[in-house]
Amino acid sequence: MIDFTVAICTYNGENRLPDVLEKLHSQIGTETFNWEIIIVDNNSKDNTAKVVEEYQYNSSKAYPIKYYMEPEQGLAFARRCAVKHANSPLIGFLDDDNLPNQNWVAAAYRFARKYPKVGAYGGQIHGKFEGEPPVGFERIARYFALIQGEESYCYNYKYKNTIYKMFPPGAGIVIRKEAWLASIPERPLLPQTSEDIEMLSQIWEGGWEIWFNPEMEMDHVIPKSRFDGDYLKRFFRDNGLCRYYIRMLKYKRWQMPLVIPGYMANDLRKLMCHWLKYRKVLKDDKVAAGEMELLLSTLLSPFSISRQKLIGK
Structure with missing residues (x-):
């Protein structure tokens, strides 16, 4: 019985994947439940498969690392592949430039048990910049999947006189598999820049709650080229x-x-x-x-x- 799945969707991630896997190898607080790692290779042209194979061979951890190839390009299709092969009711999606804190898996698993009606939830995302952000970057930081907060809250609900209408970023999002299967159509309409909002809107319209969990923290590596x-x-x-x-x-x-x-x-x-x-x-x-x-x-x-x-x- 697998309780939680970490799904890493990657494209040409041979240089980025090792950092993510090392962060997952150092997770703490996971002794009371079973979890797995699924890596979905979205038709990479580099040595991504070889990197994963080396980790599979050398890993002595109790959780398995599984590899799947998704030939149809696009994050939505990579995620669909992960949902299909996940053996747990909860799937935490990480991109290959997401570096989770040591307690990320445990915090993600605990939150779903505390809120059984939650269909999706995200956490704090801090920027790890490879170059100096442009002046005024704080005005557009949320578009780069950066978000902070100290308290949990439910999106599209009023909390302390504020109505939270924005959904969490797709980076580091945890989806209840039941909510995905009941809400997400076979093919997305929107391109990758907006498919996270499309996905979460469909889950929310399906009657599921969407939350922010501040205990789930990670760094998002942002290369200098994003500031061009x-x-x-x-x-x-x-x-x-x-x-x-x-x-x-x-x-x-x-x-x-x-x-x-x-x-x-x-x-x-x-x-x-x-x-x-x-x-x-x-x-x-x-x-x-x-x-x-x-x-x-x-x-x-x-x-x-x-x-x-x-x-x-």
């Missing part, structure tokens, strides 16, 4: 173009034409306010330029996904 101006523009463009579909997930078909004008008016207002505030520095301020791309793409997002696809979803 062109990368930030592409990244935020992709995020913005998906916004319409994400918003419409909570509405019925007949409600969509009624709410879209209000969203577009508000998006236009935000875009103009941002331009007025940062127009003199947009050429040199990477963060402000990225935010501008996000706002513009959000305004255009109703035209980026066909109505037929949205209704079919």
Whole structure:
């Protein structure tokens, strides 16, 4: 009987995987339950398989390390492969640039036992930067899967006069397998930049609770290339173009034409306010330029996904 699965989805991760596996080898507080590690190789072209094979051969730990190849490119398909092969009711997803703290597995397992209605939950994610973040990075940190907090809370619920509407990042997310099987369709509609929100929205719409667990802490390695101006523009463009579909997930078909004008008016207002505030520095301020791309793409997002696809979803 396996109680908890750690699933690592990787693509060309031969240089990153060893750090993640070493962190998992040093986990504490797991003596009272059984757990496993699943590595899903998302069609890597490097020596990822060889690295995993060496760890499988040399590992003397009580938990098994299993390897699976997923040829269809995309994190959603790698995760689906992990869900298919996981032997436990709980699956903690780590990317190959996520470095969990020593008690991450134990804290993740305890939380699900404490909250039986939780379908998904994430924890604290700290940035481990390989280069200096640009000025103003704190304004966009959440888009890089960075989040902190000292108390647990349920998303989309009011807590201390605050309504938490944002879902946790997909990095380090723990999914109850039952919630996944009941809520997630065969194929995602959105690209990888927004498929985490799509996944969690579907679980939440299925009636499951989504929580933040501060006891689950990890570092997210962020390479210097993520701070390149062109990368930030592409990244935020992709995020913005998906916004319409994400918003419409909570509405019925007949409600969509009624709410879209209000969203577009508000998006236009935000875009103009941002331009007025940062127009003199947009050429040199990477963060402000990225935010501008996000706002513009959000305004255009109703035209980026066909109505037929949205209704079919």
